Amino acid sequence: MTPTDNTTPLQGVILLGHGSRDPLWRAPLEAVLARIQQTQPQLPCCCAYLELTAPSFAEAADQLIAQGVRQLRVTPMFLGTGKHAREDIPRLVADLRARHPDVTVEVQDSVGEDARVTALLARIATERP
Template sequence: MQQAQSAIILLAHGSRDPLWRRPIEAVCARIQSDQPHRAVRCAYLELCTPDLASAVGELADGTTQITIVPLFLGTGRHAREDLPRMVEELARAFPHLRLHLQTPVGEDERMVALMAHIASETTHEATIR
């Protein structure tokens, strides 16, 4: 199967708990459903596989551009220091690819608004007394 020219990697921190991956994989499935022509992969910084380098390597053949989307709420050390360095190393390893590192999703005003909306909803389901 030929891969798309443009791909997305959803990058998350990682966890040993397999249930932790569900929301990340749900975002991936949603993109695949909405944009079946676009290749989408999940990748993790640690504690799960694949790592970022493996995901880029998997997409490198037949893909010309990869957008790396950090699924982090804030710009901590990983997003500020580690990720740009990793992407630079990958750009050298895969010179035919254009790699774009997005700002972490939690820094996007739309996500801030959505989280505020969700937090403000009144619900009685999870009330603890």
């Protein structure tokens, strides 16, 4: 699909993490990305980071938008809803909306707030491998 098509807007996903100087820190987030790419290869998806790691949220969003994405889902890959989720992400999304008013942006709750994730974490904590 090209940005000029008059069909359903292309959807995309940003997996948004905190970031770290340690490159090994990114491995779990990139594993989620790889799983999405494997199971939904038609879905534009990428990782982005709030700090210390590239690409930034703005860079990742611009990259997806350049591919024709017009509906963007932001998935904060945090266990809880702290300052980043309450303050930083809404500010970044407001900046994105100002720069790209033709793009719809949906921000999900932090993944750790999802009952499916907390149930899985409880299982992992209590079951033997």
